[in-house]
Amino acid sequence: MTFHPVPEPRKTLTHANCVVSTPLGYRPLHLDLHVPPGDGPFPVVLWIHGGGWMTGSRVWTVDQRFHERMVARGYAVADVDYRLALEATYPAQQADVEAAVRWLRHHAAALRLDPARFAVLGESAGGQIAAVAALTGTGDTAIQAVILWYAPADLSTVPRQDDPFMFPAILLGGPLAERQAFARHASPLHNVHPAAPPFLLVHGTDDETVPFEEATGFAEALRAQGVRCDVLPVDGAGHVFTGATVEVGTLTEAGADFLDDVLR
Template identity: 65%
Template sequence: MMAYVEYVPPPLPRPTLSYANCYVSEPAGYRPLHLDLHVPPGDGPFPVVLWIHGGGWMSGSRVMLPESVAPFGFHERMVGRGYAVADVDYRLAVEASYPSQLVDVQSAIRWLRHFSGPLRLDPARFATLGESAGSHLAMMAALAGEGELAIQAMVNWYGPAHLLLPGTDDPGSNIAILLGGPLSSRSEFARWASPLYNLHELAPPLLSVHGTDDETVPFEHAVLLTEAMRELGLRADLIAAQDAGHCFTGHQDIGGLIESCIDFLDDVLK
């Protein structure tokens, strides 16, 4: 029986795209992984933001923005204010369990830093920015990064502070598939894979932007991260997107949220 296919329209042209389909890595036994890079005009070197897509670790692609965000010129705003943006792919949870996804993001960081010279990137100014599940990976990459994997700033769009979530004892849940088993048998692993339990005194500055009405990842997750970072004496900013659900749905000024993220990056990277 043929599986049902939900047809997704082709992505809109990306006028800021500089380098498409950059070959980053090929994990043994899996598909090759690529990134797309948007670089501002000029000599640089430019700070770079790794954009890490969401989709519950189960779906999504580097070429897709949330429908609620796509009309507001994420790449145009970033590039227009002097940031290179790398759209990163990673293996989904049905392909490989965690930490494969983190390893894939780290491969992209390593590749970008290796070729930072010809790409006009500043290897000392790397930031990760993810949404939802991608934000979980963005924060984990930033918290684990050192040396060639170092990240200087992290931006969290409505990502989970921890993976110890209700319902994850169901072996068919997204998190159970990501972790390779239900929470009842993987609780310590879930803690090890959670940003909240990986904070440390050398963690880079964090900005969390989270909808106050988010029912998928409750707003309290951003509050937990912010408070825990500040207890360590670290910079942690929080923007409460009033009346917004997951993916900022229902918010009246998503463009303004993007600009606020760039303001934060300007402050900590420039």
């Protein structure tokens, strides 16, 4: 048995275990909110965790000082729950993120948030959810900026299309070979449009789980629609930035620089 470590106290946490959705027949879905001191209103970044749609938690972060860095830069951070693939198939995960966006926007004044400056930061599988939510959101679910860390862009082309037990197949309810239209529907690459928000793609050049070419191809598709898409290669890094020669905190700061530019 492997035991996860005791979590460190989260010094920046201001609102814990906020219930944002109660889907019938499922557990309540929560978010934790970290808000900078002061009157605001502050832009907010929704953190969407990875884990292959099968594992993970809203409290898992790659940069252990992620919240401290973002709050110090003047950004609120919302750590968002979503149902995993063995709890519910897609698009439940997208609905869960949309519910969090709606809840935060509805309570923006009380929470000292700026409803016109909402961003998402999704890592790996969470990046697929974050990207599609941003590309399809309108009105009270609209997103103004997107950061993706090593996220898949096209589920319709992943290997082992006939395997019902690979994680994207479990997410979509069966072998991808039988669900090509649905896989495209769930893929950021096939949802790009000219009104999409600006993107920053941060991706390891040696990623064997989600190849770097996923990021460059997605960037080309966005740019072809006239959408800003910056790409930050992490030289020599694999998935989850393993083997990176830069400290992961510098990538968090690069994301804050991008948000400073596009949300000003």
